[in-house]
Amino acid sequence: MRAFLEFHIIQNFAPSNLNRDDTGAPKDAIFGGHRRARVSSQCFKRATRLAAAEYDLVDEAHRGIxxxxxxxxxxxxxxxxxxxxxxxxxxxxxxxxxxxxxxxxxxxxxxxxxxxxxxxxxxxxxxxxxxxxxxxxxxxxxxxxxxxxxxxxxxxxxxxxxxxxxAVDIALFGRMLADLPAVNQDAACQVAHAISTHRVEREFDYYTAVDDDLGPEDEPGADMIGQIEFNSATFYRYAVLDINKLLDNLQGDRELALSAIEAFATAFARAVPTGKQNTFAAHNAPDFIGVSLRHVAPMSLANAFEKPVTADLRESLTEQSVQRLQKTDQKLSAVYSDGQDQWLYLDLTGQWQDSDQSEELPNLVQLAQRVRELADTALEA
Structure with missing residues (x-):
């Protein structure tokens, strides 16, 4: 049976420049006619691989280099x-x-x-x-x-x-060897570019640096000046994992595939890009992590934010984003799913409404374990 695990994350980052373009500015994109903050899929894939290694989620023998x-x-x-x-x-x-x-x-x-x-x-x-x-x-x-x-x-x-x-990360993200197409591997996991749920404007940090003590008294000015572009944004992050393709990429090793899924659930949630972190220290964990199991086809919920979320003193951008996410899932699932979609979620906003087909978990460890169990059941079907 077809089985797709989808990961839907709402994550708010404080002022930062996590993923730069060729000019040093934070990457962005036009979506729904409005400029959005963006972090590329490649950036989050690498951050996920680094998190898996840092937290020792995958045995070294099953890592890629x-x-x-x-x-x-x-x-x-x-x-x-x-x-x-x-x-x-x-x-x-x-x-x-x-x-x-x-x-x-x-x-x-x-x-x-x-x-x-x-x-x-x-x-x-x-x-x-x-x-x-x-x-x-x-x-x-x-x-x-x-x-x-x-x-x-x-x-x-x-x-x-x-x-x-x-190697788990090769099985997940695939590889291409230009001279040897026969050994290429199609990815079992697709990762979307993360986009802000609201419109953004670029901002500029003008900074100066002064000599501690050694400059002459008649030169009180800064010894260096510059500027860094940054933004802050609430991101929608999405990834989909084909369970059967992952098992195939790992040469039928079911135990390794299930361990890889549990590791990915943890690493993807913990993944934080490293760009300009010494300057901004934007180490912000997700406020919402939702994992859906679908059997018909993958279904990104990015269009929940085609119309940008707007700032409201009564509700945060994060809270409104979670509400939009669930509303869009219900609308699309009623039309395109087989009625058997299942949700696991961790929600710090309190905005996701529980249902017969959803289960709330109290922490990331238990969420990852339940994702593994859900995948194991899907493989048996």
Missing amino acids: RTKRLKRLLVERLTERDPEEAAGKIESALAAAGLSLSKKDSEKTEYLLFLGEKEISGFAELVDEHWDDLADVDTAANKKQRKAAAPPEVTKKAKALLDGGK
């Missing part, structure tokens, strides 16, 4: 081998797998790789195991020669290593 410095990483793991000799052998093994090194910098791969910890460990073990087999390969002048000279056994093993390594 995004890097161009795979060669150096492998040299560091071959601790009992000569580093210079190992570097050449690693180049040969990577070429046999079809992974290109940069023509400008042979210490880096041609493009950013997203590999599972098991894949990286596998390459280190392959080089160590076939050290003598690669002895005459590491001095080849170019990639084609290295690849052609690699023993067939090494080539076969090297290519077989690139299976995603049952």
Whole structure:
């Protein structure tokens, strides 16, 4: 049975610049004819991956690593081998797998790789195991020669290593290896750009810095001046996770898939972008976390805010946003769902109205555990 876990978060951030554009300004977007604050999906995906690692929600063996410095990483793991000799052998093994090194910098791969910890460990073990087999390969002048000279056994093993390594973040967010489309992985989780539920205007922080004591008395002015753009906003964050696709990406490992879902529920809620945090310290937790299980199709509730929420002294933007969210879900579900949607939620605003198909949880730990149980039931259906 089709099963989609959706995550709906209302989160208010104090003045901040969490995700910048090329000019250093906070990212934004026009939605419903009004300018909204925006944080990109890529930004929140990375923040989610970092949160999963920081809170140790996923075992290290099932994490992914995004890097161009795979060669150096492998040299560091071959601790009992000569580093210079190992570097050449690693180049040969990577070429046999079809992974290109940069023509400008042979210490880096041609493009950013997203590999599972098991894949990286596998390459280190392959080089160590076939050290003598690669002895005459590491001095080849170019990639084609290295690849052609690699023993067939090494080539076969090297290519077989690139299976995603049952890395949870790769299974969730997918990957693309330009030279090896056969080992690409479609994401089980889609993350929307977070947008403010209300219209925003950019603001500017004009700042100065003065010399503590060493400046001459006749120069009392600032030694540096500048400005930083910022905003503050109540965001609607949305992500949808295809439970069956996640299980498939994790090679049928049901226990790992359920652990990944529980970890994602926690990490996505705790994810806070790092942009300009030393300046603004906008460490604001969500006021509302809703998780819905749908069986027909995913259904973002972003259009609840096509007409912007407006400031009201009687109710906060956050409270009004939660009200809008539930009202829109009820309207859309009556038309498009199969009547079996289930909701789990954590609500600090007190605005979400409970129903027969919703369950309130008191804290994030219990919410994540119930999300896991709900996914487990969905997989059995």
